[in-house]
Amino acid sequence: MWSQIKTTTAFFIEGRKKFTKTGYLKARKNPTLQSRWNAVNNADLKGRVYVVTGASSGLGKEICWYLADKGAERVYMVCRSEEKGMKAKEELVKRILNPGEADSGGDQVVKKRSNWKRKKSKNDKDKDTSGSSSKLEQDDPTTSKADDKTPAEEEEIQQQPRKRSDPNSQLIIIPNTDLSRKSNVDNLISILNQKEPNGIDCLLCNAGNLHNQVTYTPEGLEQTMASHLIFGSYYLSKSLYPLIEKKAGTIVFMSSGGMYNTKFPGWEAIHLYKENKSNKSSYDGQLQYAYAKRAQVLLAERWTEENKKNTVFL
Numbered sequence: 563m564w565s566q567i568k569t570t571t572a573f574f575i576e577g578r579k580k581f582t583k584t585g586y587l588k589a590r591k592n593p594t595l596q597s598r599w600n601a602v603n604n605a606d607l608k609g610r611v612y613v614v615t616g617a618s619s620g621l622g623k624e625i626c627w628y629l630a631d632k633g634a635e636r637v638y639m640v641c642r643s644e645e646k647g648m649k650a651k652e653e654l655v656k657r658i659l660n661p662g663e664a665d666s667g668g669d670q671v672v673k674k675r676s677n678w679k680r681k682k683s684k685n686d687k688d689k690d691t692s693g694s695s696s697k698l699e700q701d702d703p704t705t706s707k708a709d710d711k712t713p714a715e716e717e718e719i720q721q722q723p724r725k726r727s728d729p730n731s732q733l734i735i736i737p738n739t740d741l742s743r744k745s746n747v748d749n750l751i752s753i754l755n756q757k758e759p760n761g762i763d764c765l766l767c768n769a770g771n772l773h774n775q776v777t778y779t780p781e782g783l784e785q786t787m788a789s790h791l792i793f794g795s796y797y798l799s800k801s802l803y804p805l806i807e808k809k810a811g812t813i814v815f816m817s818s819g820g821m822y823n824t825k826f827p828g829w830e831a832i833h834l835y836k837e838n839k840s841n842k843s844s845y846d847g848q849l850q851y852a853y854a855k856r857a858q859v860l861l862a863e864r865w866t867e868e869n870k871k872n873t874v875f876l
């Protein structure tokens with residue numbers, strides 16, 4: 563019990579610093595990460611094809627907005643509900659076409675960053691030219707002389723009207739896809755093979771919820787493991803790998819800091835809560851979620867090891 567309290571406290575303290583909005587804002591202000599933010603803000607994704615699961619809300623929806631806004635050729639929004647998917651797409655199209663109205667939060671952050679840069683360039687010029695860049699910056703592949711734009715140059719880039727693709731044709735909904743069901747995932751795989759024979763640049767396995775009560779799929783598997791891991795990450799990425807390989811693309815598993823709540827109990831955890839078994843009452847949704855998220859990390863490490871040519875990121 564004490565070790566669980568210790569783990570939970572450590573997770574809470576670390577989590578507040580690194581995973582919450584506080585962590586995001588801290589990272590946003592971190593001078594050593596500026597070149598990465600620049601790369602994120604100035605990315606040009608023209609010609610790229612993305613597949614995002616769990617795109618009807620939350621992180622998945624925001625990522626679809628970012629990808630389409632940065633010019634991706636096609637972004638497949640994989641959703642369970644067609645209605646929710648359409649609603650999400652409508653909202654994203656509006657946001658992309660009217661950036662000033664809906665994107666004010668992001669703009670404020672960018673403005674603050676520009677102000678910070680302006681101040682920094684006036685006050686800390688000596689420090690900047692001392693050549694003492696941090697380890698992180700040295701390791702960062704996006705850091706280059708070309709990325710070191712002056713505040714004025716950066717502002718100019720941000721204010722240049724970009725020639726936009728039509729977000730209506732960039733964002734494509736694939737509905738009726740419950741990632742916890744093999745039959746639905748098989749259907750998704752066949753649609754993507756048909757539509758994108760030349761390959762996919764990135765697959766983002768993001769879909770999944772945390773269930774407080776044990777629930778089962780029609781195929782008899784526990785929901786959390788089935789959607790986050792078995793079909794939503796393992797089976798989907800393995801099946802789409804040939805398409806991703808064609809573009810030397812990337813697979814992303816959306817894991818979670820929640821995994822730090824517990825150790826991985828071993829692969830048998832996948833079958834821990836079988837339908838019609840008496841251990842239903844011992845189900846703990848938080849733990850099951852943590853196991854699935856740990857397993858995604860282990861799987862990504864394994865994929866990375868096995869497919870050295872390409873990269874699997876988390």
Ligand SMILES: NC(=O)c1ccc[n+]([C@@H]2O[C@H](COP(=O)([O-])OP(=O)(O)OC[C@H]3O[C@@H](n4cnc5c(N)ncnc54)[C@H](OP(=O)(O)O)[C@@H]3O)[C@@H](O)[C@H]2O)c1
Binds near residue numbers: 615616617741820
């Ligand atoms: N938010 C966080 O703080 C956080 C932190 C770390 C990691 N994550 C991870 O990030 C991912 C997205 O989380 P979020 O916060 O954005 O959650 P969210 O707003 O609840 O979005 C989850 C998305 O996944 C979809 N989904 C859930 N189960 C599905 C299934 N079986 N089949 C197909 N789609 C399914 C949902 O579809 P419906 O709209 O149909 O429900 C929704 O679009 C999750 O994997 C989560 O574990 C989140």
